[in-house]
Amino acid sequence: MNILIVGGGGREHAIAASLKKSAKVEKLYCAPGNGGISALAECFPVKATDIDGIVELARKLNPDYVFVAPDDPLVAGMVDKLNDAGFKTFGPRANAAIIEGSKSFSKGLMKKYGIPTAAYEVFTDEEKAVAYLREQNSYPAVIKADGLALGKGVIIAKDFEEARDAVHSMLVDGKFGKSGAEIVIEEFMTGPEVSVLAFTDGKAVKPMISSMDHKRAYDNDEGLNTGGMGTIAPNPCYTDEIAAECMEKIFKPTIKAMADEGRPFKGCLYFGLMITPQGAKVVEYNCRFGDPETQVVLPLLETDLADIIESVWNENLAELDIKWSGESCACVVMASGGYPEKYETGKEIGGLDETGQCAGAYVYHAGTKLENGKFLTAGGRVLGVTATAENLQAALDKAYKAVSEISFDKAHYRRDIGKRALEQK
Ligand code: AMP
Ligand code: GLY
Numbered sequence: 001m002n003i004l005i006v007g008g009g010g011r012e013h014a015i016a017a018s019l020k021k022s023a024k025v026e027k028l029y030c031a032p033g034n035g036g037i038s039a040l041a042e043c044f045p046v047k048a049t050d051i052d053g054i055v056e057l058a059r060k061l062n063p064d065y066v067f068v069a070p071d072d073p074l075v076a077g078m079v080d081k082l083n084d085a086g087f088k089t090f091g092p093r094a095n096a097a098i099i100e101g102s103k104s105f106s107k108g109l110m111k112k113y114g115i116p117t118a119a120y121e122v123f124t125d126e127e128k129a130v131a132y133l134r135e136q137n138s139y140p141a142v143i144k145a146d147g148l149a150l151g152k153g154v155i156i157a158k159d160f161e162e163a164r165d166a167v168h169s170m171l172v173d174g175k176f177g178k179s180g181a182e183i184v185i186e187e188f189m190t191g192p193e194v195s196v197l198a199f200t201d202g203k204a205v206k207p208m209i210s211s212m213d214h215k216r217a218y219d220n221d222e223g224l225n226t227g228g229m230g231t232i233a234p235n236p237c238y239t240d241e242i243a244a245e246c247m248e249k250i251f252k253p254t255i256k257a258m259a260d261e262g263r264p265f266k267g268c269l270y271f272g273l274m275i276t277p278q279g280a281k282v283v284e285y286n287c288r289f290g291d292p293e294t295q296v297v298l299p300l301l302e303t304d305l306a307d308i309i310e311s312v313w314n315e316n317l318a319e320l321d322i323k324w325s326g327e328s329c330a331c332v333v334m335a336s337g338g339y340p341e342k343y344e345t346g347k348e349i350g351g352l353d354e355t356g357q358c359a360g361a362y363v364y365h366a367g368t369k370l371e372n373g374k375f376l377t378a379g380g381r382v383l384g385v386t387a388t389a390e391n392l393q394a395a396l397d398k399a400y401k402a403v404s405e406i407s408f409d410k411a412h413y414r415r416d417i418g419k420r421a422l423e424q425k
Contacts, residue, residue: 001247001306002027004061005041007048007069007341008034008077010366011291015069015305016040017362022306029061035342036356036365036376036383039420055085065309072146072285074267075101077193080329086096090309092287096258100287103146103184113257115250116281118142120186121292129167132185133160133339140188145170147179151215151227191276192237192424193283195293198251198271199308202264203317205255209300210238211293212421217340219416226340227381230307230417231331232392236424237275246273246280258294266312293365296329297383330395331386332403332417333366336412339380349375349382350372351406361402377408392418 001024013036019025020040024330031054033043046053048070058066066082068074077094091097098105110117125128132143145153154174157163170180198207209234217223250271258265260265270286270293287296298305302323311320320414336343349368351376355362366388367379369394383406387398396418403413 001025001027002061002063002369003309004029004063004307005033005152006031006054006056006066006073007026008037008245009070009291009366009379010381011104011289011294012069013037013040013364013366014294014298014384015067015289018123018301018305022304024304024306028258029063030250031057033342034365034378035370036363038370039355046226049073051076051081054078055081056080058085058087064088065313065405067091067309070290071097071100071286074206075148084225088313090268091267092265096263097287098264099258099262099269099285099356101148103144103284104182106285107184109254109257109261109385110112110282113253113369115221115253115257116279116285118187118281120184122146122182122184123167124171124182126167126171129183131164133167136185138187139163140264142186142188143167143170144184144186145176145180145184145270146184148175149177149179151225152176153179154225154228160381186336189274189276189281189283191274192236194235194273194275194280195231195237195290196246196251196271196273197289197293197297199267199312199317199322200255200265200267201312201317202255202259202266202314204316205251205269206317206322208297209233209297209324210235210243211290211364212237213290213293214417216416217271219414226335228290228292229333229414231247231292231296231302232395232418233293233329233422236392236421241374243282246271247413250280250282256333266315292331292333292364292381292384295331295386299329299362299386299388301326322345325388327388327390328392328395329386329388330392330399330418331364331384332383332399332413334383334403334406334411335379336379337412338366339412343380345377345379345407347377347410349406349408358402358405360398362384362405363402382408382411389413392421396422399407
């Protein structure tokens with residue numbers, strides 16, 4: 001099997017590394033890829049959002065499957081265009097990717113099918129939104145842009161003034177452009193968060209090992225929200241009992257709801273969950289693998305990922321037994337100083353071998369490029385240093401040891417990845 005992966009971050013590096021282990025996979029291609037991915041796959045300089053460019057590349061390479069990993073091309077209909085051109089794919093079509101592309105759609109779906117989530121209302125009019133805030137008079141209040149906003153479209157307002165400003169910035173000032181022309185105001189939920197990625201062929205749903213993201217930039221969950229500064233798997237908050245509840249009340253009903261709406265979801269559906277005092281509720285759906293969740297989930301997968309891709313495409317996932325290792329995995333993200341705000345790039349990375357790896361861990365490259373045999377930083381999140389071991393503490397120790405051997409100017413990483421999970425045990 002030859003596979004073209006669309007994307008170029010740590011998630012795509014983890015997908016490439018998992019497929020590389022498959023006896024079935026002959027050639028891996030990636031567009032655009034990055035410095036680390038180029039050790040595993042032939043990379044082509046086509047942007048992940050360039051639908052026509054990717055279709056053209058697929059025509060040239062003629063892969064057996066195209067794996068579309070990031071949210072924006074999925075929401076924009078890249079899978080539809082690839083299917084129209086005769087290619088088999090992994091990832092949802094646009095009419096199913098809308099589950100991430102529009103929060104008013106996903107909230108409406110949950111309301112219609114009784115899937116537990118925070119109470120909410122949708123607004124396009126500032127006056128009506130502000131009247132609703134006054135009437136609810138409950139803080140913190142959660143204000144979300146309807147569409148994709150690079151993970152920045154959620155504002156947790158601590159009082160009326162902040163909430164009113166958030167509404168104004170989205171609906172009137174156009175802070176998130178078209179993505180914020182419609183907003184969702186929802187109830188604030190409390191409890192530990194769990195990420196559960198699930199394979200689905202539109203009928204069956206097979207949850208993967210649970211994980212925990214660390215979204216804030218600094219230790220003790222301080223600083224701005226980021227794409228994710230580290231992850232661990234499995235998540236100790238996600239007990240067997242909660243998993244069984246999620247399966248019956250959230251996972252199966254979501255897959256069935258999408259099918260009943262004529263929007264069968266094929267690919268990986270990401271459930272962002274909060275374990276509230278009233279039970280598990282959906283915070284958000286993503287139409288794809290999470291980043292950096294993938295980096296800790298796929299190393300624990302024992303079944304061949306290529307077999308899963310085939311059974312999702314052929315819609316016989318129910319018959320496939322998916323196996324997971326009983327180990328733990330931890331990923332520490334090394335970012336450019338200043339991320340998620342302004343940062344510099346082009347810094348030489350020390351401590352990596354010629355394939356971009358470091359002994360004792362697996363280094364997933366997020367924002368790097370290879371120039372004249374040297375790895376240089378090329379993004380906000382630079383590396384996801386990942387280790388697997390018999391328990392979480394051992395995995396963290398291995399990952400942090402490798403982190404201490406890697407260096408670049410102004411490198412920043414959190415020292416407390418997995419701390420909360422260890423306290424939970
Ligand atoms: P999202 O981009 O939707 O994942 O939201 C980003 C983060 O905001 C989530 O990971 C939660 O920590 C927080 N969040 C979103 N919605 C709520 C809510 N209704 N109640 C409490 N926290 C929330
Ligand atoms: N790590 C969260 C996400 O991929 O959206």
